[in-house]
Amino acid sequence: MTSPEPAAALASAGPAVRVEGLTKTYGSGETLVRALHDATFEIGRGELVVLLGPSGSGKTTTLNLIGAIEEPTGGSLVVDGVEVGALDERGRTQYRRDRVGFVFQFFNLVPTLTAHENVALVAELTGPDAGARAEDVLTRVGLGERMDHYPGQLSGGEQQRVAIARALVKEPPVLLCDEPTGALDVETGRSVLALLRRVTRDRGRTVLLVTHNSTIATMADRVLRLSSGDVVSDERIEAPVDPERLVW
Numbered sequence: 001m002t003s004p005e006p007a008a009a010l011a012s013a014g015p016a017v018r019v020e021g022l023t024k025t026y027g028s029g030e031t032l033v034r035a036l037h038d039a040t041f042e043i044g045r046g047e048l049v050v051l052l053g054p055s056g057s058g059k060t061t062t063l064n065l066i067g068a069i070e071e072p073t074g075g076s077l078v079v080d081g082v083e084v085g086a087l088d089e090r091g092r093t094q095y096r097r098d099r100v101g102f103v104f105q106f107f108n109l110v111p112t113l114t115a116h117e118n119v120a121l122v123a124e125l126t127g128p129d130a131g132a133r134a135e136d137v138l139t140r141v142g143l144g145e146r147m148d149h150y151p152g153q154l155s156g157g158e159q160q161r162v163a164i165a166r167a168l169v170k171e172p173p174v175l176l177c178d179e180p181t182g183a184l185d186v187e188t189g190r191s192v193l194a195l196l197r198r199v200t201r202d203r204g205r206t207v208l209l210v211t212h213n214s215t216i217a218t219m220a221d222r223v224l225r226l227s228s229g230d231v232v233s234d235e236r237i238e239a240p241v242d243p244e245r246l247v248w
Helices: 059-066 089-098 115-126 130-140 156-168 186-203
Strands: 017-026 033-043 048-052 074-079 100-103 174-178 206-211 222-227 230-236
Touching: 017 059, 033 059, 033 230, 048 059, 048 186, 059 074, 059 174, 059 206, 089 115, 100 156, 115 130, 115 156, 130 156, 156 186, 174 186, 186 206
Parallel strands: 048 206, 048 222, 100 174, 174 206
Antiparallel strands: 017 033, 017 074, 222 230
16 A cells, blocks of 8 residues: 655646546445446546436446545546555545545535635645635635635535635645535526636646536536446537536
């Protein structure tokens, strides 16, 4: 088992994510549950890819494996040059800190901290000048005038922007988003998706977005469809829809 090397040492032109025969099962014998079976795909750097499928299709399991929240049962998973399955617990913690950012359906902000403090808390773990970096990223996501407000003083869309800023302040090469608009109304959801699209385009970051909403998938560069633990199709979208024009 190993810890990931410094990110600078692994800069390469290779794919952001390479998955080969990736499998995840739970239980054994008659209670065996196959959450993901023999998944194989690559995701290029700077792509926005949607993992699309109904509940139980394996899309969140795939995201959790890429994020090292869960460990694979079999297969190979390489993210930003790191063989995730070869990491020990310390290495997995470092990988989650340095290589990936997470955005979930529910914002998971600390209610007693301001927006700035919520972001700076993560920034302190990943480098110097935490306060300045938190201020910079909150400004980038459109909250420059709201960073001293507490979560309870912010709208749902603003709270999700804080959550995105918290993920981005680490400058991770890969951003993992699990139903990021699930708790938002359509108009607010569109603005959050537009922000994620801009993050991909402006910063060259790879974004993986889990959704069950086929309309949201039309804004992606690629769509991986999952069903019953299998990747059943891999479609490239030649003309992604502007997120601000989505209706669902």
